[in-house]
Every structure is written in structure tokens, then in C-alpha cells.
Amino acid sequence: MKEKIKRDAVATKAKIVNNAIQLFSTKGFDATSVDEIAQACGVNKAMIYYYYKNKSGLYEEVMSTLMEWIYTQVNNSYEKNLHEPLLSLKAFIDTYTKHAFQYPYFPALLLRELSDSGAHLAEKMFSKMRQIFRLLSQILKEGEQLGVFCEVKPMMVHFMIIGTINLMVTTQALREKVGESNEENLDVCAQCDEEEVSAYIFDKIIKMLKAEK
Amino acid sequence: MKEKIKRDAVATKAKIVNNAIQLFSTKGFDATSVDEIAQACGVNKAMIYYYYKNKSGLYEEVMSTLMEWIYTQVNNSYEKNLHEPLLSLKAFIDTYTKHAFQYPYFPALLLRELSDSGAHLAEKMFSKMRQIFRLLSQILKEGEQLGVFCEVKPMMVHFMIIGTINLMVTTQALREKVGESNEENLDVCAQCDEEEVSAYIFDKIIKMLKAEK
């Protein structure tokens, strides 16, 4: 039988990325030290430099991976609802929301990167972003051609969707806290879960997209 | 006559905050060093610790100041358009957009703070955020009562507005770059300026808010 594996390059590398995803997407780039990542996955720090050029290299890998995941999921659900703009759009919003709730720090991370004009942003990930946007554009165009949607700026609609999700996800913990004390009658949607957020956004975006007769 | 002032505590403190605003809102918290701030305003580093408890203390001051500014401006334009939901909303969006374009890194900074559940967030600033939200809620409620707007979740509408602005501002440089090369026929709104962004968002939000008959 196979001896117990003491060395496994593939596994080690995977451990590094996974822990890096966890840490970067929880604390951000600067606040996460390489030592910390190494310790988190019980691997010597030098191993990180063995598998990746440097901290930024690892970071790029992390961001690319996360983006790749979104894209794959969004694309899958798109292909399941070909030429059905309403369903496609619903799936798009659902998928993005789900992913955002799973990695709540990702929006902040992304925004940070964008603020630097993509200075440290891997082109690989950058192109994935464009692909996602292209997909939504496609959905909107089809809807328009079928007379279901009115003419819009896809970029704006895209940002309305993911911008709202970003904020809902990011502020969730905060809103829950405020919701508890429930001072005044301010409704901060403290109880809103993933499905509700997704459904509400879809509902409002649809209203916005409704073709004028 | 008065001799030339060689020491001016008020001016020095002001210099520190102003440069800190500039740097923090351009590079973020971690990427900005205290030495850097001191150098930027030609003041000895120790002075920063003389006037502020520590780096975080200065940061809190900066964030509070920025929030205060938005609130004041938003509130002013609100009071100029009392009981005119449409005008109030327009002013709200205009003001927020203007501020965001002026401090393009602020959205990222804010999102970062929110991600930490406001761990490092000064309560002072936190309450300003709630005040801004309360103001929008008020506008929406009035619109509803006057039969101009339909019933909505203010929190969601709020996030749709500022979430979109955030992303438009943050990605501006990037979109301009992509717009130049203009590969494919993707419209990334590369030419959109402050006014256009503001107007488009207003237009779409209004459509979303239109009362059903």
C-alpha cells in the first residue's frame, strides 16, 4: 500500500492559496502578513516564495481565483437560460449575491484595487471582470431586442446591481447590530438574507428596465 | 504692528488634518505612514502625536471630517427643497456624486471600514452615516405621502444610489483607459462626467420609484 505522503507539492500549493484567499478576503492586502499566511497553513514562509514570486504574486492569484469563480458560476447560469433575458438576469443577480455573501470582504478588496486604477491588478483578473460585464451586456441587449427591456447603459446597470450587493453584504453585520437596538423607526433591513436581497434587487432593476410602451 | 508668527498651533493642526485627508483618502490607512504625513505638511512627526493620540486617532478625525462634509452639504440642499421629493432627491444624488468625485478613494476607505463591522470606526462618524440615511428616508417617505413615489425599502434605495456612485467614481480612471483602446464594442461609459453620472442615476432611480397607478 501507499506510504503516508510526507511531501505533496500540489497539496502544499493549494493550502497556501486557500489560506491566502481566506486571509486576504477577510483582512485585506496590507493587513495580512506573509508570516501569518504561512502560519495559518502550517507551512514554512519560504514555501510561499518558492511557489510564488512574492506577496503580490500570491495576491494576484487569490484575486484571479475569486474572479474566476464568479465568472464560471455566472456563465453557467447564463447558459442554462439562453435567450431568456428575465431568467438570465435573475440568475446573474442570484449568483453574484451568493458569491458576495460567501466572501464578504471581496467587495472591499476589489474596490481597493479599482481605486488604485488597477495598479496592482492582474490583467488576468481584469479581463475576467470585463467578461462578466460583457455577459450582462449581452443579457440586456437580448432583452432589448425582444422588447422586454428598454435601452440602457449596461455599465450603469451593472454597477447598480453589484454596487448594491456590495453594500448590502459589507454592511450586514453592522445593520444587524443597529437593528437590535432598533432606536427610532429606521428600517435598516437588518433581517434581510441573501435571497431577499437578491429578489429585491431583481424586482427593482426589472422595474427600471421595463420597456416603455 | 504684529510680528511674524513663527508658531501657530491652529494652523499646524489644520495642516496635519488636511494632508492626512489627502493621503488617507488617496492611499488608504495602511499604505499611508505617519512619517509620510509629517513630511507632506512639513511638520515634525512628533507633532502628530502631540495633537493626536496615535495614527488611528488621526484617521478617525479624517473620516469624521469627510462624513461631516457630506452630511452638511446633503442637509443644506435638502433644506433648500423642503417637501419637494423630486428636487430633494436630485440634490441628494448630485451632492453625493460631487463629493465622491472629489475624494475618489473615500468609497473604498468607507467600504473597508464597514467590512470590519466598524471596528475602527469612530462612533461619531457612524452616527453621521445614519443621519444621511435618515435624510434620504425622509425624502422617500414624503414622496410616498405625496403620491409621487411608490413604497420602497429606503436602505436598498440608499445603497443603490451610493453603491452605483461608488463604483462609477472608483473605476473612472480604469474605464477611461479601457475606453481608449476601445476593443470590441463594449460601452464602459468612459466619457461620463460627474453631471452625467448623477443625472443618469437620478433618472433610473426615479423610474424605479414611480408610483404604480
Place this chain on the structure above:
DNA sequence: TTACTAACTAACCATTTAGTTAATTATAAA
């Protein structure tokens, strides 16, 4: 003129961090 205080400086310290290196061990091919 003296005494006092607020404003300011230069130098330093302790700690953290990204990144390196030289040595060591496991593994698989010869």
C-alpha cells in the same frame, strides 16, 4: 527679568515585515 508653558525638534527604540540563503530531507529515476 524671571518663571512658566505651549509648540516644536532630533534622535532613537522596539517591532514588524517582505524577502533571502544555505543547508537538509524526501523522492524518484538511473
Place this chain on the structure above:
DNA sequence: TTTATAATTAACTAAATGGTTAGTTAGTAA
């Protein structure tokens, strides 16, 4: 079994950073 190489480690460096401190001026009130 030997050997080459891929994987791994401990220990290190150099630079940067937040924060401190001892001491110095400039302004002011008695």
C-alpha cells in the same frame, strides 16, 4: 545503491514603521 532534483526548513537581513523621549525654542504672564 547511487544520484539528481524537487520540496522544505531554520535562521537570517535590511528596511520601514509606529511610537517615545529628552531636550529646545518661542511666546507670555507676573
